[in-house]
Amino acid sequence: MPSYELNDTIYALSSGLGKGGVAVIRLSGKAVPAALYQLAGLEAPRPRYAYFRPLRRQDGTLLDRALVLFFEGPHSFTGEDVAEFHVHGGRRVIQSVLTALGDIAGCRPAERGEFSRRAVLNGKMDLTSAEGLMDLIDAETEAQQAQALSQLSGRLGALYEGWRTELVRYMGYLEAFIDFPEEEIPPEKLAEIDAHIHTLIHEIAGHLDDHRVGEKLREGFQIALLGEPNVGKSSLMNALTQREVAIVSQIAGTTRDVVEAHLDVAGFPVILADTAGLREDAGEIEAEGIRRAVKKASEADLILHIQNSETYPSVKPLPEAIRSVPILTVWNKADLRKDLPADVLCLSAKTGEGIAALWDAVKGILNDTFGKKDGLITRERYRVALQECVYALNGALGNEALELKAEDLRMAARALGRITGRIEADELLDVIFQEFCIGK
Template sequence: MMTQETIAAIATAVGEGGIAVIRVSGPDAVAESAKLFKSASNIVEAPSHTVHYGHIVDPANGEKIEEILLTIMRGPRSFTAEDVVELSTHGGVVAVKRVLELLLRQGTVRIAEPGEFTKRAFLNGRIDLAQAEAVIDLIRSKSDRAFSVAMKQAEGTLSRRVKALRHNLVELLAHIEVNIDYPEHDVAEMTNNYIRERSQEACDEIDRLLKTASEGKILREGIMTAIVGRPNVGKSSLLNALVQENKAIVTDIPGTTRDVIEEYVTLGGIPLRLLDTAGIRETTDVVERIGVERSRTALEEADLILFVVNASESLHEDDYKLMEELQGRPVIVLLNKTDLPVAVDEGEMASRFASGSIVRLSVLREQGLDQLEKVIRGMFFGGEIDSGDLTYVSNVRHIALLHQAKQSLVDAMEATDAGIPIDLVQIDVRTAWEQLGEMIGDSVSESLIDQIFSQFCLGK
């Protein structure tokens, strides 16, 4: 799909910086840029992948607008597989805006839609849909490991495994088709065994991919982690220690935190979406009561709960109430202020929660944070995080399609065992093949494509 429209957008974040980049893609990218670009070189005839120094000049009055570097990448050797020009201007809102407005004023260049550059790369066969979706994961990565996982997907590691799966199913479909066309040469029992064997092999491979799904989703989105406890036990101090910045106000006055404060932090390569909640207690203060209700909502939605207890004081009635509420939830108990004499009965805490989930902590002295990281890693990653050679499945859409494809293959095996005609069994196998194709974009609706790329930023 080679479009006849030329598009442009700012590819860098808006704001002050060293440089800003405007990306132009389409059949007229070079010609339209040449109308504004004055340089010693003729960029219309310039070879691909060359950089040129010059100025952007307003053709209406000859005024020099900006001093830039212009990069030419001719299709198909570009990200979109079309002719692409990138204009590197001085960083800043005014400079880049003036150049973009001048480009759009020519009439044949329009502003790009969100994700349209990546969409063109997909439609032009430069990348498949799974690789395209990995681009947005690269942009939104919250940790080095999440970035590594997204990079592997962008390079096609997941796509290659899905394509291998589909290839095996095509061979199975071809075998079934031959037996449908030439039933006189078919040995039913051998064919049924072959269908079961190849379908089970495909299910096993899907299971291997799904095994990484929960960890991949965590690396992609982070663990929603609620910090809870009664007032003045050190919740906000813990948030500040993890973020390494004074994000939350810390005082000796109970009820200082009135709302849920949200921050992203990476702890030992594990992305945490931290929610510092208002101290949960009975209160007559109207504003604090609203904060407590929001804290309870965050508690319900959390993947992980850090229950902070002041270890230097005996357990309070509010502590006991919280412990009742937290039963059966993924909880790590943090006995804070252990730099002071400990008054909490750790044996009692261990009787209510798993002993491995109790961490002695002194936020003031930053002691125990390494142990907290170790416990989180054990709860969610079995003790280790492997992003080296492992292909993580992190996209919710991919996970759903893998489950659907596996169910279709299970249906095919059950139909075979039930003696259902082979042409009906073929329908289930073909459905699985098509569902896997949706992952990489081989069989996907236009509306879904539009929905996926609408999530991208404007210049990507």
């Protein structure tokens, strides 16, 4: 069980592990001034001022010459006193400075995400912002970066907090009448609250009806290459990724495992999957490959149904399980047949003709899916809480008794509070910050 003791001063390497020009070691907590004095000889340092100092351990040995910064709480990332040591990014230097920090009374290595956890506990940011920060660090494409930055700015948190505050207001109003039963609540006031709850349900339902675009943007848009054996799925996979990701051969049934590649397509994250060719009379291993192919495709956001141009226009229907996934039919081996109509998406994985047109079609679909939307639900945990909130709000509408109505509103507000971290639940924090890396 990790220790999250708040009285401890925590330290960690905040930059990536490995050799580099500079590495940043961060320290947060009450022992920061002592550490700055002992390591860098700084007494009462000026906040937000860059000092260039020799760093020495207690026996006087020189460890490095480093840039040292002090951020005085509460004007810091965590809200506590924070120090940063920008040391030379070598293993020995980093290790020796970390060891020297460990020798200072009250200092211990930070747990995963513990800096951000303290920032949340000290009200420097809400949970959705902290999760936005985590997404920003994980972001690999432009669209992911934009979504993470928006969430980090607190936009999503503010939306949920706004709704929660509204509910708390109605709750307070109802409770005033519960506490003074001799007063009758004016019926028009009750109707007004119900009308507000209606509007809120409508708003949250609209927010929930997002086709999981925000989550998809975090996790990647899944495209599966599917079709009969030998139509050139693996060849196309290699052409699209410009790498020899999958084995290509003229033997039907070459691919068995699902082979995936991560791509950045016009700023959107795409996970491309090559799969086993679909056919009836397959042997045991190939049949398992086909089962996996169908499963992968049924979970995909888009299927590229690859066909052989030589057999145009005959198309074998795809299995039932995947009919609900959007399908783009692609005619490969166009180099072998020239008489396909102009409106048909045909290409050659061999010569490269038509590949650009396929990319254009895919980019169009990605733009339609992700568009320029902002403030989306980015995590299943938000979705679950929002559904609970709507459920409780519907309960509140159905309850005539003030006590029950107020209790439903409390449940609804609590569900929203769970998203932004406005409740005392260490357990929830444990789950969330475990996903973070050390030093964040």
